[in-house]
Amino acid sequence: MLLQDVAVRLRARGERMTGPRRAVLTALVRHGGHVLAAEVVEAVADVDPSVHRASVYRTLETLSDLGVVQHLHLGHGGTAYHLSDGDHHHVHAQCQVCGGVEDLPADLLDTVAEQVVLRSGFVLDPGHVALSGTCRACATHGSSSATRHHTREP
Amino acid sequence: MLLQDVAVRLRARGERMTGPRRAVLTALVRHGGHVLAAEVVEAVADVDPSVHRASVYRTLETLSDLGVVQHLHLGHGGTAYHLSDGDHHHVHAQCQVCGGVEDLPADLLDTVAEQVVLRSGFVLDPGHVALSGTCRACATHGSSSATRHHTREP
DNA sequence: TTTATTGCAAATTATTTGCACATCA
């Protein structure tokens, strides 16, 4: 998805492509993958320090409405954003020890989702929250060697 | 688990059973199931209005350390607490439209957890975050009839 | 008595909002 295309989509809704919006998109592309809100703010500052944090939040919401970016909730540490990758949004898992986020296959929960919808009518959206657990490194080395990306539960 | 037992466990660690701690436990028992932090504060106020909100937060942490209560992260709306029910912590699913939380079978993700640990060594903790999606009512009636428990995404 | 715990108030942190000004099409 090019900046061009986003501009067109914005115009189609009577909205505009602006400096701050370009900066946020550039920051997301540069960073790649899922980016915490705070990291987006930081990354945008690298691209263009004149962009205000409030504009970053507003832009993320605008681009979400537009379908250009998607968000995902992490149990600990808030919300992460990533550029929409079509129907390819994979499942995420966050380590409760180090805070790191791993990608899991997009179809991981398909069977479960089927069971759940049959059983209770609840339609799962598997990519919208990260699963929780302990990553291999933290499970293996205990709490000693892993890098702490986040602090504490909760 | 009786108040008695919790008191004993606390003493075993050089800690004490106090009025505020009794109030929090009573509130959790009265309310039943998973209770949002804000709801715990409210419920405790009903039990004993003299208990300060800060003490509720501190007590929830203390009781978590003790293993008497457990918490669970909701994608939208923060943290919920519930009394530990042995190994029986079921899986939760939160509707992104109305915010309601449903209980799903505890073993729902067992197969997935096995796959994941084999594949990447990540050990899932299925009850620690609520899955996300749309409940039957909200999926059926669209956005018109459901009670909004929470406000907005993200 | 002694020391863990509490209430209070202030500090933090993260996000949102009102508004006058800037800017995109």
Next chain:
DNA sequence: TGATGTGCAAATAATTTGCAATAAA
């Protein structure tokens, strides 16, 4: 030009913390 969008600063909201006073054991 004329609406949309932005920077700023203040408002919210939720949780945490320092500290003197209180209360368990």
